[in-house]
Amino acid sequence: MSFQTAVFYLFAAILVFAALRVISVRNPVHAALWLVCSFFTAAAIWLLLGAEFLAIVLVLVYVGAVMVLFLFVVMMLDVNFDELRRHFRSHLPVGVAVGALVLLEMVLVILSGTPASPSGAPATPGSNTAALGRLLYIDYVYPFELAAVLLLVAIVAAIALTWRRRREKKSQSPGEQVKVRARDRVRLVSLPSENRGNR
Amino acid sequence: MDALIAPVRDFLGPAWLPLWTLAKIVALVVPLILGVAYLTLAERKVIGYMQDRIGPNRVGPLGLLQPFADVFKLIFKEIVVPTGANRYLFFIAPVLAIGPAVAAWAVVPLTDTLVVADVNAGLLYVLAMTSLGVYGIILAGWASNSKYAFLGALRSAAQIVSYELAMGFALVAVLMCANSLNFREIVAGQEGGAAHWYIWPLLPMFVVYVVAGIAETNRHPFDMAEGESEIVAGFHVEYSGVAFAVFFLAEYMSMILIAVLASTLFLGGWLSPFPALNEVGIAGFAPFGDGLLWLGAKASFVLLIFLWVRATFPRYRYDQIMRLGWKVFIPLTLAWIVFIGTMMQTRYAPLFH
Numbered sequence: 174m175s176f177q178t179a180v181f182y183l184f185a186a187i188l189v190f191a192a193l194r195v196i197s198v199r200n201p202v203h204a205a206l207w208l209v210c211s212f213f214t215a216a217a218i219w220l221l222l223g224a225e226f227l228a229i230v231l232v233l234v235y236v237g238a239v240m241v242l243f244l245f246v247v248m249m250l251d252v253n254f255d256e257l258r259r260h261f262r263s264h265l266p267v268g269v270a271v272g273a274l275v276l277l278e279m280v281l282v283i284l285s286g287t288p289a290s291p292s293g294a295p296a297t298p299g300s301n302t303a304a305l306g307r308l309l310y311i312d313y314v315y316p317f318e319l320a321a322v323l324l325l326v327a328i329v330a331a332i333a334l335t336w337r338r339r340r341e342k343k344s345q346s347p348g349e350q351v352k353v354r355a356r357d358r359v360r361l362v363s364l365p366s367e368n369r370g371n372r
Numbered sequence: 373m374d375a376l377i378a379p380v381r382d383f384l385g386p387a388w389l390p391l392w393t394l395a396k397i398v399a400l401v402v403p404l405i406l407g408v409a410y411l412t413l414a415e416r417k418v419i420g421y422m423q424d425r426i427g428p429n430r431v432g433p434l435g436l437l438q439p440f441a442d443v444f445k446l447i448f449k450e451i452v453v454p455t456g457a458n459r460y461l462f463f464i465a466p467v468l469a470i471g472p473a474v475a476a477w478a479v480v481p482l483t484d485t486l487v488v489a490d491v492n493a494g495l496l497y498v499l500a501m502t503s504l505g506v507y508g509i510i511l512a513g514w515a516s517n518s519k520y521a522f523l524g525a526l527r528s529a530a531q532i533v534s535y536e537l538a539m540g541f542a543l544v545a546v547l548m549c550a551n552s553l554n555f556r557e558i559v560a561g562q563e564g565g566a567a568h569w570y571i572w573p574l575l576p577m578f579v580v581y582v583v584a585g586i587a588e589t590n591r592h593p594f595d596m597a598e599g600e601s602e603i604v605a606g607f608h609v610e611y612s613g614v615a616f617a618v619f620f621l622a623e624y625m626s627m628i629l630i631a632v633l634a635s636t637l638f639l640g641g642w643l644s645p646f647p648a649l650n651e652v653g654i655a656g657f658a659p660f661g662d663g664l665l666w667l668g669a670k671a672s673f674v675l676l677i678f679l680w681v682r683a684t685f686p687r688y689r690y691d692q693i694m695r696l697g698w699k700v701f702i703p704l705t706l707a708w709i710v711f712i713g714t715m716m717q718t719r720y721a722p723l724f725h
Binding site for chain 1: 461491492493496497499500501503504506507510511514522526529530532533536553691692695
């Protein structure tokens with residue numbers, strides 16, 4: 174067994190364990206942290222495959238930004254988990270059915286003979302960042318730009334639907350604050366001093 | 373050098389690679405920790421003189437042993453775990469803060485050959501690692517079971533996530549100029565003296581990068597996470613002794629990292645500002661040529677800016693921090709990226725490479 178294979182099995186074991194902990198721990202903050210751990214380990218496995226760009230972006234985007242906000246929300250929400258857990262038994266059949274369906278699909282994909290991982294080394298062993306850039310911005314530039322516009326529309330729509338200006342809210346306008354000059358605020362008046370006569 | 377190493381390598385066989393890597397890591401981290409120790413002293417001295425004081429001058433000559441006195445004081449202090457704190461996360465949090473701060477150094481080259489791992493996507497790797505540092509802060513705030521610590525953690529998380537975007541865009545501008553994500557190639561692109569450094573075509577990006585760096589490391593005037601006049605000491609209010617020292621170490625390591633990166637990406641890294649100095653040799657060795665000396669000088673200057681800013685500006689208000697990050701820096705960096713991209717298609721393109 175080569176060193177790389179040993180490392181792969183180590184990471185795979187950690188990944189499976191972390192993924193199991195995500196759904197089995199009671200504390201939601203711990204679950205989110207185990208999810209972070211499994212993302213990180215998945216990135217390490219991608220790195221072993223030579224997909225350095227994807228691995229680093231997985232850490233950067235999912236671990237560094239998405240999961241931070243996730244954790245943020247989980248910490249702030251005061252969800253009553255006992256209340257949620259009470260329905261565990263009644264929802265169990267649906268959960269098992271969905272899980273079995275997903276499992277069946279995965280087994281079918283694997284049995285259909287499609288290689289689960291690209292056999293051999295990636296096409297450009299040196300820098301797959303440049304190769305990905307070429308694919309996204311030259312070969313598939315229109316689908317890529319279309320997807321980007323779609324996402325932008327989704328962002329604008331989400332903000333437009335939820336944003337409302339509250340009448341009672343008071344806020345400053347930094348532009349106006351910067352524009353203020355001393356003479357707008359202070360009026361210097363020149364008053365002749367009172368003449369009390371010389372003693 | 374190779375002739376010296378070869379027999380040892382043959383003797384150790386397969387154990388050579390891990391041991392050699394470990395040796396390189398130790399050779400990097402030990403000077404780094406010493407650098408942190410003396411950065412704290414430099415900070416107190418610089419701010420002291422700026423405020424017309426002398427600063428620490430009792431321990432050792434000129435106060436030079438002060439950092440060690442501080443370290444021993446912290447080591448011998450008791451670590452108090454607050455009631456109702458989440459014990460595991462309380463102790464894991466400082467480790468999660470310092471881990472990424474050290475890990476990011478793995479790909480940072482100090483000279484042309486002096487680097488632990490010469491990675492293709494080095495710039496991205498550093499971005500990914502520094503973005504992990506926020507976990508230490510959030511977990512510290514949450515696990516402490518303290519309102520102040522939690523408030524500090526929330527402020528810091530929002531701030532770091534916001535400024536990371538501006539920082540990332542500033543780096544995009546650099547890699548557009550350099551055509552590479554590899555630090556050595558980025559520095560190689562700035563060869564030919566101070567006039568070829570990326571700071572000139574990318575001056576606004578340099579300013580954005582340094583300011584975002586101050587915000588990322590939670591330094592003054594962006595130290596909302598600590599804000600001692602509002603929330604006592606923020607996320608590390610419940611930490612004492614070594615656990616506190618680890619947070620401290622992580623913050624200062626990130627500061628040095630930002631300074632070294634700013635010098636590497638915008639100020640030509642280890643390159644001498646005057647290429648002629650490479651020819652001035654004393655005993656077959658150019659002391660003022662390209663090398664660690666110049667990187668050290670540039671990084672020290674950026675660190676001085678950090679301290680200078682701290683001594684000069686009052687703390688930002690929270691909403692103004694968010695405004696600066698989202699409404700000023702991000703549009704500015706995006707506009708500059710478009711500007712550079714456009715200019716590269718014109719006959720002025722050589723100015724931007």
